[in-house]
Amino acid sequence: MNDFPFQIVGFDLDGTLLDTSGDLTDAVNHALASVRRPTLTVEQVKPMIGGGARHMLAQGMAATGGCSEEELAVLHRRLLDYYEAHLTVHTQPYPHAIDALDALAARGVRLAVVTNKLEHLARQVLGQLDLTARFVTIIGGDTMGPGNGKPSRQPIDAMVERCGGGRAAFVGDSIYDIQAAHAAGLPAVACRFGFLMQPVEELGAEAIIDGFDDLLPTLERL
Numbered sequence: 001m002n003d004f005p006f007q008i009v010g011f012d013l014d015g016t017l018l019d020t021s022g023d024l025t026d027a028v029n030h031a032l033a034s035v036r037r038p039t040l041t042v043e044q045v046k047p048m049i050g051g052g053a054r055h056m057l058a059q060g061m062a063a064t065g066g067c068s069e070e071e072l073a074v075l076h077r078r079l080l081d082y083y084e085a086h087l088t089v090h091t092q093p094y095p096h097a098i099d100a101l102d103a104l105a106a107r108g109v110r111l112a113v114v115t116n117k118l119e120h121l122a123r124q125v126l127g128q129l130d131l132t133a134r135f136v137t138i139i140g141g142d143t144m145g146p147g148n149g150k151p152s153r154q155p156i157d158a159m160v161e162r163c164g165g166g167r168a169a170f171v172g173d174s175i176y177d178i179q180a181a182h183a184a185g186l187p188a189v190a191c192r193f194g195f196l197m198q199p200v201e202e203l204g205a206e207a208i209i210d211g212f213d214d215l216l217p218t219l220e221r222l
Contacts, residue, residue: 100216
């Protein structure tokens, strides 16, 4: 089974491999409630996810009245502390995600995670779900240094290098994912089930999947 078209497949984390929306919403609401702001629903928070925790919180604050940079800095720390203590209360892999990882691994494909979540939090979430060993590398929003998360190509380039090189594809749910993949010259697969900020058709991905049972046939067609 060495005729599979990709040697490396990378994945975004939030809204792609894992449904983290419940725990991220709880963390946002913890920060909002601490300054007596109204709380938000999971459906309100989902489109705010993807650009990192600070970006997510800034949008949550904007939706409930705005805030200063100083207040955002304090609440960002508050959010992260709460989130780190409650990482996997609700979080779980999307249906058939583990089956897809198993099927790719069986074909000799090297797997990676590239997320805008802080690397240590990404590693903790994956560790608590017993998924860490499946990935050659886990790259977070801070791994490549400040300002070098997705949509920068740097984390995608690092993923390919750390996985030993070869033809690679990237799977994600946000414009950051698709832009980063394209900047690095990789084809991108978008997830219709993710935390979409816009219609999935507008992301510009080479393919769209409705679920992980579509992933392998989709990659074989790319």
